[in-house]
């Protein structure tokens with residue numbers, strides 16, 4: 001449960017131009033967002049950069065250099081030759097970070113398969129700012145500092161943001177019933193608004209008890225102790241062979257990164273414990289490659305519209321060079337359904353837990369992430385589970401509704417930067433590291 005220093009919802013009147021940097025996992029995205037005069041409106045320009053696979057397990061220096069390259073390229077493309085004042089940056093860093101200030105965040109541990117040395121336990125903002133300062137954009141001189149020094153990208157980190165907090169704030173910008181922001185994607189997590197008085201970690205700061213503050217739950221780490229959730233042997237293997245055994249227990253059962261691997265491990269188990277039972281006389285060597293199948297593979301099986309499961313057959317031939325028999329195809333469909341249903345129903349538990357804790361009887365939940373947007377039946381299965389957990393009468397409509405969110409890591413990040421600067425202007429110092437520094441962005 002990490003304090004984010006996002007101290008309240010937007011009112012829809014936020015304005016200004018902001019950069020957003022989204023380091024989610026698969027892609028790196030840079031956006032420039034202008035929150036316009038019209039209430040709740042914005043313009044957005046964005047570029048996506050593929051995150052090279054090697055970067056996930058490379059060095060910290062390579063990571064920061066790559067991020068700086070992307071930001072530099074963005075600025076050069078969209079503002080080449082212009083003299084710019086410093087742009088406030090909302091940096092969406094979707095990993096667990098403890099924050100003493102809004103523009104600060106110590107990475108607790110990498111999640112989602114990342115394993116870059118030298119970042120855990122460190123504040124991630126200073127190395128990013130240091131590298132941006134070092135960049136000189138030649139031949140286009142981009143930024144003339146007030147002292148006439150020609151160096152550095154015209155960017156200052158105004159806020160470090162978790163994707164769930166971004167999702168919460170972006171969704172609440174256009175829908176005031178939004179109380180929770182969720183990600184169901186490569187990882188799973190949620191954020192909600194708490195009162196400062198209910199946060200023991202903040203007791204020493206003597207802030208007003210009714211002041212709102214967004215909490216990043218990091219509930220992907222729920223049950224790391226392995227005492228609550230019933231684990232299958234496949235869950236245990238996933239955990240054992242992951243870069244961080246013992247971490248992200250809930251996430252490893254529900255998130256997109258792992259669904260295909262759970263499926264693969266179950267098939268390998270069938271092959272090994274019952275020789276000849278499935279895929280008899282077929283070459284199964286391709287199936288032996290860890291993480292070969294991703295969640296889209298399961299999604300495709302669940303989506304196969306044909307009675308004879310011909311698309312699943314084709315998928316297996318294409319991806320694994322295996323030709324399952326019809327009963328095997330039916331078993332594969334059933335296995336995919338079990339894994340997809342378990343993920344959706346467990347995901348609903350996280351949302352229900354927040355509603356229960358906050359006594360929320362009805363609200364909207366803003367959700368994003370590839371599993372939410374692309375995995376078949378995920379929404380309906382989650383909604384059904386919420387109904388059961390929260391005990392709604394059969395004739396009652398869904399009181400807690402999980403809806404597609406606004407772009408949290410883009411618009412949400414810009415809004416959080418805007419909300420932070422609004423607080424700087426108003427002299428509300430909670431969670432601001434260096435007021436004078438922040439004032440340069442006003």
Ligand code: GLC
Pocket residue numbers: 093094095096111112162163164183185186187188189190218220251
């Ligand atoms: C992982 C990260 C968390 C993030 C989530 C969704 O659980 O630890 O910070 O919000 O993935 O991207």
